[in-house]
Amino acid sequence: MxxxxxxxxxxxxxxxxxxxxxxxxxxxxxxxxxxxxxxxxxxxDTAARMLRRRRSGFLGVVYTASDPFHAELVEAVYPAAEQRGYNVVLSAVTAARDEREAVGDLLGFRSEALMVIGHRALSEELAPLVAGTPAVTVGARLPGTPFDSVRTNDAQGVRQAVDHLVESGHRSIAHIDGGSMLSAAARRRGYREAMRRHGLQEEITVLPGDYSEDSGVRAAHELCRRDRLPTAVVAGNDRCAVGLLDSLLRLGVDVPGEVSVVGYDDSQLARLSHVDLTTVRQDAGQTAESAIQALVERLDGGRTEAKDVVLRPELIVRGTTGPPRTAS
Amino acid sequence: MxxxxxxxxxxxxxxxxxxxxxxxxxxxxxxxxxxxxxxxxxxxDTAARMLRRRRSGFLGVVYTASDPFHAELVEAVYPAAEQRGYNVVLSAVTAARDEREAVGDLLGFRSEALMVIGHRALSEELAPLVAGTPAVTVGARLPGTPFDSVRTNDAQGVRQAVDHLVESGHRSIAHIDGGSMLSAAARRRGYREAMRRHGLQEEITVLPGDYSEDSGVRAAHELCRRDRLPTAVVAGNDRCAVGLLDSLLRLGVDVPGEVSVVGYDDSQLARLSHVDLTTVRQDAGQTAESAIQALVERLDGGRTEAKDVVLRPELIVRGTTGPPRTAS
DNA sequence: AGCAGGGTCTAGCACGTGCTAGTGGCACGT
DNA sequence: ACGTGCCACTAGCACGTGCTAGACCCTGCT
Structure with missing residues (x-):
């Protein structure tokens, strides 16, 4: 200089x-x-600059490198932060790098606030480390902590899927769940509630899954082994739905002629023309926007009480759903 | 303190x-x-710390947020850098954020060296910005620049795929290319060379594609329209192969019974049990390792002349290839 | 007693920037 | 001639750390 x-x-x-x-x-x-x-x-020199003004202008983002949905969020975080006059610092969680390290890096950079994406989110163990720094968890809420949270109403999303199927005339609707995954409980609950509300409690069928393609494959074989196929299946997520679709195809079951299939996430996968999956969208752009908004409200607006933003999911109807087959 | x-x-x-x-x-x-x-x-305080010691200890990494292969590289970069005593700073290229901004951020952080992942890499426009900072481009080489590069020998990878098919008895082998994508030319060349070397120049068939699932779908329909199906297809990448596989399945063509299919990348997609795709692996771990190694050689070892690392790809044989059908 | 040497600790400058308080010059009005 | 106000610019401290040079104390040896 x-x-x-x-x-x-x-x-x-x-x-x-x-x-x-x-x-x-x-x-x-x-x-x-x-x-x-x-x-x-x-x-x-950014370092000298942020040393002098007491503010760094950084919003730290912790995400999982291998997760495509996290990548979508990261993509959306940049413009949201920039628009409010902040910069983004990324810190990835990988197989060899846990959240403790990722958060530590970000705090070392004097990030003014933290956005933590991921189902394991900020565990209690990390809470004291972050003390004093505004933080928002994305995809989950941690009841014992002072952090904000942004998430999608998963139960509502599954209800929308079930409603859509019932409106099309379906009654025998199964669900492949996500096992112990964080959001799986809410989706399972949404399925049960919706079925009950439509007077279909007799038809409730939950198959075990884990959000992987393989769990969809297994569920397909399990369903075909039974004497009666359901007319529709709500999969726990898109990956599971794709595994299911592929196996049904191989087993000679027509979709949506014999069985309708709904996914969850509206990932890239679902949008492929040969998949063309009816699914429930979690809006990454809106999620990122809300999370950044929450942090900036604390930093610039002086808010101190915790905030829990619950976003409305949206049903995206594509080619894997239709009216039920007439004969059972 | x-x-x-x-x-x-x-x-x-x-x-x-x-x-x-x-x-x-x-x-x-x-x-x-x-x-x-x-x-x-x-x-x-990291900022004050790196202000005082003249070294920041940072290796800056530019990557594309939406690319899964980039995510794999990012994953592998952390341990490679840590092992050599360096830290990683990430900067994403997104729809709303170009390489110029990403590189600028990293230089503002006083990154000691830059690793730029992506096919557009460091354009000539960026070269003066980076002047003086060691840099390595991953996935491409920029002839006019002083940068190092790490890439996989794509031509060799496709040759391995063709060799494998020929050894299994195939002669009628088609290729779906990647159009104008950077690596597509090398893969196309590898296909042509391998076919010629096996005396199969008469059988050379290149279908247009663009590395998307849709291009695989289109190629499947194109092939079925012809009077004679090839016995094997080498797709430009895994995504294209998956689109192809799915369409062949729908069109009632058995894989690998009637047609064998080979992909490229060994992405997560290829490893799914219901896809089980024979493909060519680009080793992300090795690529990241070589790139970091190149940077550290310049920083600590005093190397100054440019270096071009070309890695050997590896054929991964799975379930989509087998002997050719006997009758045409 | 005096001195050497090692272990433990401290004073204070430097890093590159932002910002406060201030300087000097010029135009204008009285 | 002198005050006033504005514009363009400058001197120098502060930010939180690393590091050099040195201070102090204790032990053991001559």
Whole structure:
């Protein structure tokens, strides 16, 4: 920076002033400073900058590298943060790097607030580490903690799926669940409630699953072994639905002619033309937006009480659902 | 840090010394310092730390948020960097954030070296920005630049696939290419060369594609429209292969009974039990390792001439390939 | 007693930036 | 001639840490 100043023949303070866009420099000087900086290859030092102003302007984001839905959220986080005058620092959780390390890195960077994506989220163990830093968990709520949370109403999403099927005339509707996954309980509950509300409690069938394609494959074989196929299946998520679809195809069961299938997530997978899966969308853009919004409210708006944002999912009807087969 | 020092009743310098693990403090004092730090919730400030030592210890990584293969690389980058005493800073390229911004952020952090993943990589436009900072591009080589590069020998990978099919007895082998994608040219060339080497130049059939599932779907319909199906197809990548597989299934063509299919990438997709795709692996772990290695050689080893690492791909034989059908 | 040497600790500057308080010059009005 | 106000610019401290040079105490040897 001193180099640039010397080159232009002004003080270092003026260069600083120009670079942060403050008032008090003539238009001509500004241009000369920028030109000189480009010649020197000068770029302001973020570390020194955030050391001096007490604020770093960083929002730390913890996510799981291998999860495609997390990737969608990360994608949406950047514009949401930028729009509110903040920058994003990423920290990935991987097989060799746990949340403790990821959060530690972010705090070392003096992130002003934390957005933690993932079903394991901020465990109680991490809470004291974060003390004093606003944080929002995405996809789950941690009752014992002071953190905000943003999540989708999973029960409602599954209810929408069931309602859609019942409206099309289905009565025999099965569910493949997500086992012990965090959101699985809510989805299972939504299925049970919806069936009961339609007077179909006799038809309730829950098959065990774990959100993997393989669990869809297993469920397909299990269903075909029974004497009577359901006319529709609500899978715990899209991956499970794709495994199910593929196996039904191989087993000679027509979709949606004989069996209708609904997924959950509206992932890239579901949108592929040859899959064309009816599914329930969790809006990544809206989720990211709400999470960032919550953090900024605490930082700039002075909010202190915890907030729990529950987003409405949306049913996306595509080609894997239709009216039920007439003969059983 | 002064708080911690006051709490223990020692100087600030000693606390600093304890925290960076330097010699010259008694075991007892160390413990008292750590205890006091935990009570205060103290954590060293990364910004101030890297301001003082002239080195930041950061390796900046630019990747595309929406690409699953990039995610695999990111996953592998962390341990590779840690092992060599470096930390990783991530910067994502998204729809709303181009490489210029991503690289700018990383340089602002005073990253000591840059790893840029992605087919558009460091364009000429970015080269002057990076001047002076060691950089490695992954997946492509930029001839005009001083950067290192790490990539997989795509032509060789496709040759291995063709060799495998020919050894199984196939002669009529088609290829669905990746259009104008960066690696598509090499894969197409590998296919042509391998066919020629086996004396099968008459059988060369290249169908247009673009690495998407849809292009596999289109290719399946195109092939079935012809009077004679090939006995095997080498798809440009796994996604294309999956689209192809699914459409063949729907069209009533048995795989691998009537047609064998080979993909490329060994993505998660290929490993699914119901897909079980024979494919060519690009080793993400090895790629990340080589890229980090190249950067560290420049930083610590003093290497200055550019280096181009070309990795050997590996054929993974699974369930979608077998001997050709006997009757045409 | 005096000195050397090692172990433990401390004072204080430097890193690159932001910002407060202030300087100097010019135009204007009285 | 002098005060007033504005514009363009500058001097120098502060941010939280690392590190050099040195201080202090204790032990053991001459």
């Amino acid at each position: 001193a180099d640039v100043a010397a080159r232009v023949g002004v003080s270092r303070a003026l260069v600083s002033l120009v670079f942060r866009g403050a008032e008090g420099a003539s238009q001509e000087t500004r241009e000369r400073v920028f030109r000189a900086a480009a010649e020197c290859g000068y770029q302001p | 002064a708080d911690v020092a006051a709490r223990v009743g020692v100087s600030r310098a000693l606390v600093s010394l304890v925290f960076r693990g330097a010699e010259g403090a008694s075991q007892e004092t160390r413990e008292r310092v750590f205890r006091a730090a935990a009570e205060c919730g103290y954590q060293p």
